[in-house]
Amino acid sequence: MMSSLDDTSECRAEVLAIDIGGTKIATALVAADGSIRRRQVIVTAAHTSADDLAARLLDVVSGYDLAAIAGIGVGTAGPIDYRRGVVSPVNIPAWRDFPLRRCIEHSTGLPVRLAGDAVCGAVAERAIGAAQASEWAIFMVLSTGVGGGYIADGKVLAGRLGNAGLVGHMVVHPGGERCACGQLGCLEVYASGPSLVRRARAIGWVGDHPAELLAACRAGDALAAQVVETAADAVALAIAQAAASLEIELAVLGGGVMRSHDVMLPAVRNAVARRMRDGVVSPVNVVGAHHSDDACLIGAGLIVHRPDLLTLSSRNNAAEL
Amino acid sequence: MMSSLDDTSECRAEVLAIDIGGTKIATALVAADGSIRRRQVIVTAAHTSADDLAARLLDVVSGYDLAAIAGIGVGTAGPIDYRRGVVSPVNIPAWRDFPLRRCIEHSTGLPVRLAGDAVCGAVAERAIGAAQASEWAIFMVLSTGVGGGYIADGKVLAGRLGNAGLVGHMVVHPGGERCACGQLGCLEVYASGPSLVRRARAIGWVGDHPAELLAACRAGDALAAQVVETAADAVALAIAQAAASLEIELAVLGGGVMRSHDVMLPAVRNAVARRMRDGVVSPVNVVGAHHSDDACLIGAGLIVHRPDLLTLSSRNNAAEL
Numbered sequence: 001m002m003s004s005l006d007d008t009s010e011c012r013a014e015v016l017a018i019d020i021g022g023t024k025i026a027t028a029l030v031a032a033d034g035s036i037r038r039r040q041v042i043v044t045a046a047h048t049s050a051d052d053l054a055a056r057l058l059d060v061v062s063g064y065d066l067a068a069i070a071g072i073g074v075g076t077a078g079p080i081d082y083r084r085g086v087v088s089p090v091n092i093p094a095w096r097d098f099p100l101r102r103c104i105e106h107s108t109g110l111p112v113r114l115a116g117d118a119v120c121g122a123v124a125e126r127a128i129g130a131a132q133a134s135e136w137a138i139f140m141v142l143s144t145g146v147g148g149g150y151i152a153d154g155k156v157l158a159g160r161l162g163n164a165g166l167v168g169h170m171v172v173h174p175g176g177e178r179c180a181c182g183q184l185g186c187l188e189v190y191a192s193g194p195s196l197v198r199r200a201r202a203i204g205w206v207g208d209h210p211a212e213l214l215a216a217c218r219a220g221d222a223l224a225a226q227v228v229e230t231a232a233d234a235v236a237l238a239i240a241q242a243a244a245s246l247e248i249e250l251a252v253l254g255g256g257v258m259r260s261h262d263v264m265l266p267a268v269r270n271a272v273a274r275r276m277r278d279g280v281v282s283p284v285n286v287v288g289a290h291h292s293d294d295a296c297l298i299g300a301g302l303i304v305h306r307p308d309l310l311t312l313s314s315r316n317n318a319a320e321l
Numbered sequence: 322m323m324s325s326l327d328d329t330s331e332c333r334a335e336v337l338a339i340d341i342g343g344t345k346i347a348t349a350l351v352a353a354d355g356s357i358r359r360r361q362v363i364v365t366a367a368h369t370s371a372d373d374l375a376a377r378l379l380d381v382v383s384g385y386d387l388a389a390i391a392g393i394g395v396g397t398a399g400p401i402d403y404r405r406g407v408v409s410p411v412n413i414p415a416w417r418d419f420p421l422r423r424c425i426e427h428s429t430g431l432p433v434r435l436a437g438d439a440v441c442g443a444v445a446e447r448a449i450g451a452a453q454a455s456e457w458a459i460f461m462v463l464s465t466g467v468g469g470g471y472i473a474d475g476k477v478l479a480g481r482l483g484n485a486g487l488v489g490h491m492v493v494h495p496g497g498e499r500c501a502c503g504q505l506g507c508l509e510v511y512a513s514g515p516s517l518v519r520r521a522r523a524i525g526w527v528g529d530h531p532a533e534l535l536a537a538c539r540a541g542d543a544l545a546a547q548v549v550e551t552a553a554d555a556v557a558l559a560i561a562q563a564a565a566s567l568e569i570e571l572a573v574l575g576g577g578v579m580r581s582h583d584v585m586l587p588a589v590r591n592a593v594a595r596r597m598r599d600g601v602v603s604p605v606n607v608v609g610a611h612h613s614d615d616a617c618l619i620g621a622g623l624i625v626h627r628p629d630l631l632t633l634s635s636r637n638n639a640a641e642l
Contacts, residue, residue: 159568160457247480
């Protein structure tokens with residue numbers, strides 16, 4: 001019988017956090033206050049087999065002092081099914097319905113909790129970041145993709161299987177550009193880093209990196225400004241949806257694109273004011289995230305330290321809770 | 322000191338439910354199984370004063386045997402602030418920040434719980450209707466307006482102040498027609514009963530009532546079919562948003578427009594299939610509501626019988642819980 005994750009005394013110990021992304025896996029020890037140490041990174045090759053990749057991860061995990069660890073939290077690219085403890089990260093083709101939770105539990109003897117990466121990020125911002133004072137909020141990551149998490153009554157909504165907060169695939173322009181996912185006009189088509197660059201190049205801008213584009217916008221480049229404004233408006237539409245559906249009062253924006261927050265924050269705030277100006281929906285405050293780079297890793301630790309900040313399905317997940 | 326709403330023994334008794342709409346107020350006794358009796362209706366005139374309207378309501382309320390009642394549940398048109406217990410229904414100009422909860426509590430000596438009308442409807446469908454088996458769902462009312470409620474982990478999300486589920490004012494077409502609320506392209510502009518008629522008449526259809534329009538669609542009228550398809554697509558976009566944001570598996574559609582469910586349900590299902598076909602978002606089942614006409618009244622009773630089915634803000638509402 002594994003020890004419970006909810007034992008208060010254990011919550012004082014450190015948690016091993018694992019952040020599984022498309023190109024790399026990060027691990028670290030996370031304390032209850034969110035501080036991290038002993039970070040390690042594994043670069044994942046696209047052609048690794050399921051078992052090889054798991055073996056590399058378990059090798060790194062076994063290098064930590066497992067006897068001193070309260071539990072293991074995993075934040076992962078999706079889709080996932082946390083009820084079964086399986087993951088199928090889009091960018092890790094070797095793992096399809098891969099039983100990651102059981103795999104790590106068997107190897108370590110420690111209890112493992114699993115959530116989506118952006119859900120973990122939202123937990124980090126809720127616990128020790130920009131959403132500490134807000135119980136109804138949306139967290140958005142503008143990065144290579146666009147993800148997020150909804151905070152309702154102070155808790156991040158993990159969703160039925162753990163895949164809530166897929167804000168990158170909210171349709172903001174129904175007749176818009178086709179997304180890689182197949183839908184038309186997803187937020188990600190307008191507001192991810194690669195989309196910013198692609199859309200700017202399509203209208204004649206010359207450059208390769210989102211940071212360059214945002215710098216060009218800062219310097220007054222009209223093409224760059226046009227693309228940034230479209231992105232900001234798309235983000236504002238997603239924020240307005242969250243306000244109409246869940247009566248949120250706060251939007252927390254993180255991810256690589258938001259490193260240029262001096263450009264992005266005013267653009268999104270203006271778009272939100274324009275879109276929601278006359279509406280019956282309550283106004284939303286827009287702020288930058290506190291933990292852009294480490295939000296998922298910190299959050300993967302905090303879902304073990306602070307399970308009260310996460311709404312998982314209460315049904316069919318005895319193994320989880 | 323008023324008795325607690327959460328006492329199990331009291332939950333066996335009946336609750337007085339009050340459904341406050343734009344043109345009428347309905348009251349009834351609601352049992353724990355959702356059955357209703359002794360219904361009464363007050364027609365509200367637009368020019369009544371705040372106190373006159375309250376006095377008429379309290380007069381009806383005092384006609385019930387209050388000694389046999391466990392508590393009072395109010396479902397009301399919004400906006401509301403349930404933390405303060407005040408209501409400002411758009412179509413009742415006499416009530417602006419009107420302290421309805423305190424007013425009824427003082428008059429009756431009974432505890433009063435307050436929620437939005439569509440939130441109450443969602444509670445009814447969750448407790449004894451089409452969403453009984455689903456813990457992640459959206460409820461939508463297509464009626465004079467469009468409202469709704471989100472069900473997450475089995476509970477209806479009331480929102481920060483009680484105004485969540487404002488699905489009628491989700492922007493589905495950002496460059497679309499202006500809504501009465503001021504925003505462009507709200508769902509309500511495409512899918513409410515009056516909008517169906519207005520949009521059909523604008524392209525040459527002759528008729529006055531949504532039911533006529535849906536009958537014309539059923540009979541093969543091309544203009545009617547075009548308007549219904551646009552409405553169904555707008556509803557599908559809102560369902561897709563809910564699926565991306567909260568990973569819902571079920572959409573429950575109610576309200577007057579859905580009385581023609583043989584026309585509307587297939588249209589919405591086709592639109593959902595088309596919109597979400599290739600996406601990464603999990604599929605959503607679309608069904609009709611079980612309690613179209615009485616959902617709010619039943620739900621107003623059930624928020625007292627079953628407070629466990631409602632997520633209110635846990636902070637700042639000692640008076641409520």
